[in-house]
Amino acid sequence: MTDSSIKALQRKRMLQNILSPVIAILGGLMLGALIMLAVGTSPLYAYRQMFAKSFLDPYYLAQTLVRSAPIMLSGVGAAVAWRAGYINLGMQGQMCVGGLCATLVALFFPVKTPLTTILCFAVGMAAGALWALIPTFLDYKFNASLIITTLMLNYATNYITDYFVAYPIKDTAGDGLAFQSPQIDAAMRFFRFSKKNAMNIGVFVAIAAVVLIYFILKKTRFGYESKITGLNRKFASYGGIKSAKMMFTTMGLSGAICGFAACIEIFGARYRYVNAMFTTTGYAWTGLMAMLIAKYNPLLTLVYSIFLAGLSIGGQALQRAVGLPMQISDIIQCCITLFVSVKIVLDFTVFSKGGKA
């Protein structure tokens, strides 16, 4: 292979990497437009409304960014495990446990200062990691399929955490109809820039965390080893990478990031643990979709998370405005993921001109 043909190949691959998500997003939006036409809504009007009420208006932009924070973190959390070949489907459960434990510490730890927040985060992350390590241990030791056990724990965990806000730590203030914990102390909340919207420093903390994980995955030995393990487990162990250690580290890290995501949501946006707060919002699954579109790349996951968060915020606005069910944004999101995963063969003339090398 000549030098120029290698360069052409690289250029082709880069072009493909940029083009394929763009095509997939356009395809997803087109499919969404067809569905809108079928139910009698003008797609042009709907999309204009959707993007105006997710990115262009400052209030909605703030909402989009706040929503994107847990999405990007759980997405990156999933990516850490998936790219090493360990399928973690239990992000939702890990978020529930992490969030609940952090809330418990926040409510019952006697000293309530901003420093306690750090303690809460540490507990939340540890709880999330532990919740990911249990199925990991069962898979490693007893071959209990990680896919099934992590997913089963989502459902189980959600019931258990909801029990807490329904009985032991239920907020008795107010009418007492809502199943939620009391609010955490004002000193421990994340700083908000304005009283008008929910924009808080949690978003920037999340972005910083994603960037940090990007560097860990791209620039450190651990990142390289986990990638190789994902590409070929046998080759990795032949090369001296301990697969057990890799399995526990990546899954633990994955769970910890999910716990972190839950903490960002609680300390930045909600200030309490609310019944089913991580199931009805679908953060974990949206994050998973974003990470699949980004092909495990943390920085791209960040970008797509903001996009997908905007899509659902816009979808909610659309439901209020014209009554189109907001699930339209979930449908579009799933279609984009499916489309982007298809390897589009782009046969550009670059190759044929130079002749087949």
Next chain:
Amino acid sequence: MNSLFVAAVINSTLRYSTPILFAALGSLYCTRCNVFNVALEGQMLAASFAAIVTNYFTHSVILSTMAAIGAGMLVALLVAVFQISLGVRDMVVGTSINLLVQSATSFLMQVIFGTRGTIQGNGMVALPKLSLKIGSLSFVNRMFESLSILDYLGYITAILVFLYLFKTVRGFHLRSVGISFEAAKSLGVKSQRIQFNSILVSGALCALGGLAQCMGMVTVFVENMTAGRGFIAMGAASMAQAHPIAAIFSSLFFGATISMSKTLQTYINSYFTESFPYFCTVIAMTIFGIIMIIRNKRKGIQKSA
């Protein structure tokens, strides 16, 4: 404890295990030709939805059944095209299709009925019931009281799948694809076609499971009503080591856990009982793994690294 109470628990175990059995059969059918179908959940949910919508407007069991199978196979077709024809990774296809069906059903529910949550209606018909009566044995009669025909059909289907996979040439071809895709291909077996079709078959089987769930005991559709049953079925199939007859027993076990959780609701807080079947799945998978390890050790087979 009252013996009729035990009979009632067995009765509900039989009912709850049916959807799992059908989906487990769908799962193992794919596993046998080396296809990992993660979208069982989506196939079941789509079938349930289609069945109830058809039922709502036509009040016909036959049309609802056809709609369910049609919807299940349509989702399966989508899975097959992406997974087999386009070569997308199974986990990616499975999780996105599951989510897609989940959001598509609640989207359509709002468009058609204008509500969220559940679809119920006057005059919706349930599956035909068949009460097996043996003389005046009240225990046995209570055990088989008003089971739907699908509850019986599940076991017949399991036997049929067994006969097809292990006693016919086509079944042999299917299993040969599972053992070695390339070797089977070299002997003239249309490997890719077989894999494609196996997903469609699993779509139809899961559709029957979805049908049993929405028109068996009660005739209703609840948003995301499968609630992980597809994945429980996957566990049942893997515990049965992809053997259809063994799948009957593993499905009965999971049916029993669900039945227990409903029974225990009288005594224990429902938040805990609801989570019971899911914890049981995790524990059962673990115990099964331990048994397999012990058995392999006895046979002198080392656990492969």
